[in-house]
Amino acid sequence: MLDAQTIAAVKSTLPAVAACGPKLTAHFYERMLTRHPELKNVFNMNNQRNGAQREALFNALCAYGANLENLAVLLPAVEKIAQKHTSLNIQPAQYAIVGENLLATLRELLNPGEEALAAWGRAYGVLADLFIQREEEIYQATQNQRGGWRGTRAFRISAIEQQSEVIKSFTLTPVGGGPVAAFKPGQYLTVHLQPACFDHRQIRQYSLTHLSNGRDYRIAVKREAAGSVSGWLHQHACEGDVLQLTAPHGDFFLEVTPATPVALISAGVGQTPMLAMLHALAAGHHRAPVSWLHAAENGRQHAFRNEVAATGAQLADFTHRVWYREPAAEDAGHYDAQGVMDLTALSARLASPATHFYLCGPLAFMEHVVAQLRDAGVADTRIHYELFGPHKGM
16 A cells, blocks of 8 residues: 555646646657567557557556545456456566656656655556556466466467458467367457568457357457558468467456346447357347347448347347448348437337446447437446457546
């Protein structure tokens, strides 16, 4: 625990930190990656270039400084980040590098004095220990389960399927055989990739899209316009290629009782974790209502349409609704509404105070849907969501 003097010293610097804004974390990353270029094999360099990682770290830094007396409020964020860190295979020694460069950044940009810097050092030490302890627990739990492993493991691409004009699915089987670790529907798999054309290893998380079976994994990847990893997977990856993977991780997963009504809400490639959830509900013969609500640009970009229909047909009470923002003429009969997702017409079906809502998609879509749910009186405790990329709250 931190003493009152340390807490007061850190909080005295928060106005200056806030005034500095993401410029502070930009300086931090530039400083650290210049002195430790090996970390470019860990960080998503696309997120470095577009500023997303800097903004996420700045928000996390401010939140931590503001809640030093009540760290429990940060535990959900800690769990999310710890899951991400273990997927990246972060090691304790790297926390020392981060701490050194964080304190140097505060000194170089804010020069708050030695007392405040010492206080930040103690506060960072507490946070680092919290992460290191939780991450070691995750590493051990993953390694010790049947089919589990620590670090990376070689998998072969055993099947590639074109699911839409922008989404491919990849089935991955362990090289040398053997079982693979189980996962919860909604969790993701992490690809560590460095073909000859990459300057650095790139690491990406992709949601698992089928039921845990102990034999193999399936992920789906959207081809992003500026995506180095998605571009390579779409344009160059072939069946038989070997990828390095870390075991499944993630704090977003389906967790309901058989009597819980469920709404799975997604846009674009955000349907991928929902697909695993739908398969799990069907395999468990879920008796309560299940609603699949999906938004896509048009039929050409709408993936897994037939798989969703066939899986939903196994459920006792299943509703399937699709919105196309800009449908083409050939899309007639394949969607229910044009434009952005509007839940008004489904208000009666979704009105049960027992319904839990699982969401995934672009940030603007998520904000739009969450606003509708809150306006309808849905408590935040019944809204569960996953955001791809650096974590941002809603």
